[in-house]
Amino acid sequence: MLTALEQNAWEVLNLVEDPEIPVISVVELGIVRSVIDDNGTLKVNITPTYSGCPATQVIEDSVIEALNKAQLLPFEVKTVLSPSWSTDMISESGRQKLKEYGIAPPADHSVDKMALMGEERQIKCPNCGSMDTQMVSQFGSTPCKAHFKCKDCLEPFDYFKCLK
Amino acid sequence: MSDSKNLMDVALHLGDNALILGHRLSEWCGHGPVLEQDIAMTNIALDLIGQAKMYFDLAAELEGAGNDHDHFAYKRDVLDFKNLLITETPNGDYADTIARQFYFDQWHYLLLQELANHENERLREIAQKSLKEVTYHQRWSSEWVVRLGDGTNESKEKMQHAIDDIWYYTGEAFMPADFEKGILPDNLKEQWMSNVKAVLDEATLTMPSDEWMQEGGKTGSHTEHLGYILAEMQFLPRAYPDATW
Ligand SMILES: [Zn+2]
Numbered sequence: 001m002l003t004a005l006e007q008n009a010w011e012v013l014n015l016v017e018d019p020e021i022p023v024i025s026v027v028e029l030g031i032v033r034s035v036i037d038d039n040g041t042l043k044v045n046i047t048p049t050y051s052g053c054p055a056t057q058v059i060e061d062s063v064i065e066a067l068n069k070a071q072l073l074p075f076e077v078k079t080v081l082s083p084s085w086s087t088d089m090i091s092e093s094g095r096q097k098l099k100e101y102g103i104a105p106p107a108d109h110s111v112d113k114m115a116l117m118g119e120e121r122q123i124k125c126p127n128c129g130s131m132d133t134q135m136v137s138q139f140g141s142t143p144c145k146a147h148f149k150c151k152d153c154l155e156p157f158d159y160f161k162c163l164k
Numbered sequence: 165m166s167d168s169k170n171l172m173d174v175a176l177h178l179g180d181n182a183l184i185l186g187h188r189l190s191e192w193c194g195h196g197p198v199l200e201q202d203i204a205m206t207n208i209a210l211d212l213i214g215q216a217k218m219y220f221d222l223a224a225e226l227e228g229a230g231n232d233h234d235h236f237a238y239k240r241d242v243l244d245f246k247n248l249l250i251t252e253t254p255n256g257d258y259a260d261t262i263a264r265q266f267y268f269d270q271w272h273y274l275l276l277q278e279l280a281n282h283e284n285e286r287l288r289e290i291a292q293k294s295l296k297e298v299t300y301h302q303r304w305s306s307e308w309v310v311r312l313g314d315g316t317n318e319s320k321e322k323m324q325h326a327i328d329d330i331w332y333y334t335g336e337a338f339m340p341a342d343f344e345k346g347i348l349p350d351n352l353k354e355q356w357m358s359n360v361k362a363v364l365d366e367a368t369l370t371m372p373s374d375e376w377m378q379e380g381g382k383t384g385s386h387t388e389h390l391g392y393i394l395a396e397m398q399f400l401p402r403a404y405p406d407a408t409w
Binding site for chain 2: 053
C-alpha cells in the first residue's frame with residue numbers, strides 16, 4: 001500500500017520528462033526505481049540508463065525541481081547503480097509512446113541480438129510498420145539507440161537498443 | 165598497504181583506463197571516416213567516461229578525504245595515473261584505433277565478467293552496469309577487425325600492420341601490479357588469447373607471436389603521450405579552478 005505522500009510523489013514524477021525523448025516520463029523509462037515515505041521524509045532512488053548518458057544529471061536536477069515545486073519536503077534523491085537499468089524497466093505505456101514518437105521500442109533479447117548483428121527484417125519500422133528494415137549503425141543519436149532505415153518507406157529511424 | 169588502499173588503487177586503475185581511452189576516442193569527434201562511425205566512437209567514449217566517473221566515486225569513498233570524481237580526473241599528474249599504456253597510445257589511422265579498441269575490449273569484457281561476481285559490492289555493481297555497455301563495444305571493434313581484415317588488399321594490409329604494431333602493449337594487462345593482487349583476476353590471458361585468435365582468424369589476419377611486452381602504466385611509468393593528453397584534458401579546470409557552466 002502506498003502512503004498518500006508516495007502516491008503524490010509518483011504522480012509528480014510521472015510528469016517529469018526525459019530530456020532526450022520528451023514524450024516519455026522518467027517513471028515510464030524506469031529511471032525512478034523507488035519512492036519511499038520514511039516517516040515523512042521522501043526517499044527517491046533513481047538509476048542511470050547508460051553510465052555516460054549526458055542526460056543523467058539533467059534528470060536528477062529535474063526530479064529535484066519537480067519535488068521542490070510540489071513541496072514534497074523534505075526529500076532525498078539518491079542515484080543507485082544496482083540493479084543496473086535494463087530496457088525491461090521501460091513500462092508498456094512507455095514503449096507505446098516511444099513507437100508513436102518514431103522510435104522503435106526495444107525488441108526481445110534474441111531478436112535484438114540478430115538485428116544488431118546485421119540480420120535484416122527484425123525490427124518493425126515505427127513509421128509504416130514494414131519489417132523490411134536494415135541496421136545502419138549499432139550506435140545512434142544517443143547512447144541508448146541504434147540507427148536503422150526502412151527499405152519500404154525509406155525513412156531513417158532510431159531503434160531503442162535492448163539492454164539486459 | 166591496507167586492503168582499502170589497494171582497493172582504491174584498483175578503482176583508480178580501472179577508472180584511469182576508462183578515462184584515458186574515452187578521451188582518446190573523443191578526439192575522433194568530427195573526424196570519423198563516416199558519420200555513423202564518428203557517432204559510434206563518441207558513444208563508446210561517453211560510456212567509458214561515465215564508467216570512469218563511477219570508479220572515481222568509489223575511489224573517493226575509499227579515500228575519505230572529501231574529494232570527488234573530478235579531483236581524480238583533473239588534479240593528478242602523470243605519475244599518479246595507473247592506466248594501461250595501450251589506452252594512451254595515439255589514435256593513428258582508423259585501423260590503429262580499431263586494433264587498440266579490439267585488444268582492449270576483449271580484455272575489458274573478460275575482466276568485467278569476473279568483476280560482475282566480485283565479493284566487493286561496489287565493484288560488483290559498477291562491473292554489472294559496465295558489462296552491458298562493453299558487450300556492445302566488443303562487438304563493434306571485433307566486427308571492424310573482420311571487415312577491414314577480410315576486406316580489400318589495402319584495408320587488410322593496414323589492419324594487419326595495426327594489429328602487429330600495438331601488440332606489444334597488450335601484455336601489461338596480464339602482469340598484475342602489487343595493488344591488484346587478490347582483487348583482480350589473474351587468469352584471463354588464456355581466454356583472451358583464444359578469443360583474439362578466433363576473431364583474427366575470421367578476419368584472415370595473422371596473430372602476432374608472443375614476445376617481449378611493454379609495461380609500467382599501472383605503476384605510473386607512462387609513455388610520452390600521457391602528458392599531452394593530460395595537458396589538454398586538465399587545462400581548463402587547472403587554469404580556472406572550480407569553473408562551472
Ligand atoms: Zn517504413
